[in-house]
Amino acid sequence: MTRLFPWIQTAPLALVLAVFLLVPVGMLVVVSFYDYDAFSLIPAFVLTNYQELFTSPVTWQTYLKTIYFAGITWAVTLGIGFWIAYHLAFVVQNATLRMVLFILCTVPFWTSNLIRMIAWVPFLGRNGILNSTLIGMGAIEQPLEFLLFSDFSVILAFVHLYTLFMVVPIFNTMMRIDRRLLEAARDAGAGFWQTLWCVILPLTKPGIGIGSIFVVVLVMGDFATVRLMSGGQSASVGLMISNQYGAMQYPAAAANAVGLLLMVLLVVAAMLRIVDIRREL
Amino acid sequence: MPGRVARLLLGALFGAFMLFLYGPTLTITILSFQGPDGGLTFPMNGVSLHWFGRLFQPQAVGDLGAAMTRTLLLAAMVTATTVVVSLAAGMAFRRRFAGSTVLFYLTVASLIVPSLLVSLGIGLMFNLMEWEPAWYSSAFGAQLTWTLPFGLLIMFAVFNRFDRSWEEAARDMGATPWQSFWHVVLPIIAPSVVGIALFGFTLSFDEFARTLLTAGSGNTLPLEILGMTTTVTTPVLYALGTVSTAVSFLVIGGALIGMRLMRKRRGI
Numbered sequence: 001m002t003r004l005f006p007w008i009q010t011a012p013l014a015l016v017l018a019v020f021l022l023v024p025v026g027m028l029v030v031v032s033f034y035d036y037d038a039f040s041l042i043p044a045f046v047l048t049n050y051q052e053l054f055t056s057p058v059t060w061q062t063y064l065k066t067i068y069f070a071g072i073t074w075a076v077t078l079g080i081g082f083w084i085a086y087h088l089a090f091v092v093q094n095a096t097l098r099m100v101l102f103i104l105c106t107v108p109f110w111t112s113n114l115i116r117m118i119a120w121v122p123f124l125g126r127n128g129i130l131n132s133t134l135i136g137m138g139a140i141e142q143p144l145e146f147l148l149f150s151d152f153s154v155i156l157a158f159v160h161l162y163t164l165f166m167v168v169p170i171f172n173t174m175m176r177i178d179r180r181l182l183e184a185a186r187d188a189g190a191g192f193w194q195t196l197w198c199v200i201l202p203l204t205k206p207g208i209g210i211g212s213i214f215v216v217v218l219v220m221g222d223f224a225t226v227r228l229m230s231g232g233q234s235a236s237v238g239l240m241i242s243n244q245y246g247a248m249q250y251p252a253a254a255a256n257a258v259g260l261l262l263m264v265l266l267v268v269a270a271m272l273r274i275v276d277i278r279r280e281l
Numbered sequence: 282m283p284g285r286v287a288r289l290l291l292g293a294l295f296g297a298f299m300l301f302l303y304g305p306t307l308t309i310t311i312l313s314f315q316g317p318d319g320g321l322t323f324p325m326n327g328v329s330l331h332w333f334g335r336l337f338q339p340q341a342v343g344d345l346g347a348a349m350t351r352t353l354l355l356a357a358m359v360t361a362t363t364v365v366v367s368l369a370a371g372m373a374f375r376r377r378f379a380g381s382t383v384l385f386y387l388t389v390a391s392l393i394v395p396s397l398l399v400s401l402g403i404g405l406m407f408n409l410m411e412w413e414p415a416w417y418s419s420a421f422g423a424q425l426t427w428t429l430p431f432g433l434l435i436m437f438a439v440f441n442r443f444d445r446s447w448e449e450a451a452r453d454m455g456a457t458p459w460q461s462f463w464h465v466v467l468p469i470i471a472p473s474v475v476g477i478a479l480f481g482f483t484l485s486f487d488e489f490a491r492t493l494l495t496a497g498s499g500n501t502l503p504l505e506i507l508g509m510t511t512t513v514t515t516p517v518l519y520a521l522g523t524v525s526t527a528v529s530f531l532v533i534g535g536a537l538i539g540m541r542l543m544r545k546r547r548g549i
Contacts, residue, residue, distance in 0.1 A: 005373065005458075006373040006376065006378035006381070007378070009372055009373035010369070010370045010378075010380075010381075012365075012366045012369065012370070013366050013369075013384065013388070013429060014380075014384055014387075016366065016422065016425050016426065016429060017387050017426065017429070020399070020403060020422035020425060020426050021390070021391050021399065021402075023402075023406060024399060024401075024403045024405070025394065025398070025399075025402050027405045028398065028401065028402045031405050080294075083291060083294055084294070084295060084298055087292065088295075091288050091291050091292070104299065104302075105302070107533060108306070109483075110479070110529050110532070110533050111306070111483075111487065111525075111526050111529040111530075112486075112487040112503060112506070112522070112525050112526065112529065113489075114487070114489060114503055114510070115306070115309070115506070115522040115525055115526060116306060118510060118518060118519075118522060119309045121309075121321065121322075122312055122321055122322040122323070123304075123305055123308065125321065125322060129322065160301065160305070163298075163302075192284065192287065213393070217393055217395060218395075220395065221395020221396060221397050221398065222395075222397075223490070224489065224507060228510055238395065238397045241397060241398075241401060245401060245404070245494060250408070253401060254401070254405065257397075257398045257401050257402070261395070261398055264393065264395060268393055
């Protein structure tokens, strides 16, 4: 009886993942080969959906744009997240203060992403706070148009939403670094940058890896941020999929979904080759 | 340890980051108290609760009360299921068993597959099977594929730090597996279980990508908000944001207090 325990205990998890992850992803693959007309799905095995996907320049541009958003967001969130985590782990000395600051960094994760996007509107709009402040200061004469509904605002929102996904894992790995290693580095004559480059950075790599996977996957799969913050002027694969779904072009949406999934898996696999995150679990 | 100037710079960066993180939300919270003639940005045109009142008038937006009820019910279902299922699975994963590696990778994969694709896949599945999608079936399952992996990862972290000798002591004194779980293991890990519940609730309460194509005819609150962003151009949107953030903060605060109380009771 006790030998069956593990299976009984994990059966609900396995069942949920099978029904709501495995089957649906399988469904995407199957439907991506279906044919369709304006009214219905036609079960078949055709390659037209993929043909359209690969031969349309618009689709290529959308995929490139998605990679572009993911790349820039990754670089910025890593740049900010690393130093925020560094500050928490190595500069703040008081354990209680560190915990409070860390919780402050994570609280927005528990609130609505949509609201956090909308919250940028009064800041960035044509008559928004930033523009009126700059005009008031005499720095500019005309309101800056690129602030809202542009690639700039999309990336700004991504950074705002996802930097904490970098901070948390990097902070975790940093806290596990044996402080005596840092003392040893200093005793051996290493300066700040040398310690950072030769001791801290290599030991923080798994955290950076986990954070990077989260950020890149979240940005690549996004549709709402791009739609809201670009005001319909930019596109991403996710947005294209949700539009195709809205137009009832299910097989086309499914083919794009398979394309997006492959792209995400490739990136994740590449990252896993660079850093071994299994040590972290 | 960096030098004095570097520490100051890092402190300044941290301060700026906090402002960046909280500034916008704080701004729309203030703006949600705009007077009846106020617009989407400053200046404030008087102070009122006008826009909060508008939330509950049906003509302003969709049926917000029903959406709120659905969202809270769904969040409660997701929370309870996430706690029970990840607790049980976490107990099992402490030892290797046939299939444990596969299930582990499947769970991690569930975090990696983009939300929208889960939504689309489940939407298509219900479509092809000719089942009616609804918030309590398809959307419920879609959200679990996101909350369960988080719950399980928390359980891993918990049991990595768990002292097995307590459990062994219980067994030596003749406790059944169930007794040792209920009287020994669960009280020790209770604060983390509250943490899992917090994850389950807030992730469900704010989720929109996974519910977008699976909620059927009854919208959840985040879906209402998503719809409003393109059509509503009054501070009523900010008022809704304030309400939603307030619910989140209430839940976070409740969870933190709950964890503290449990730690206190255990005397550590």
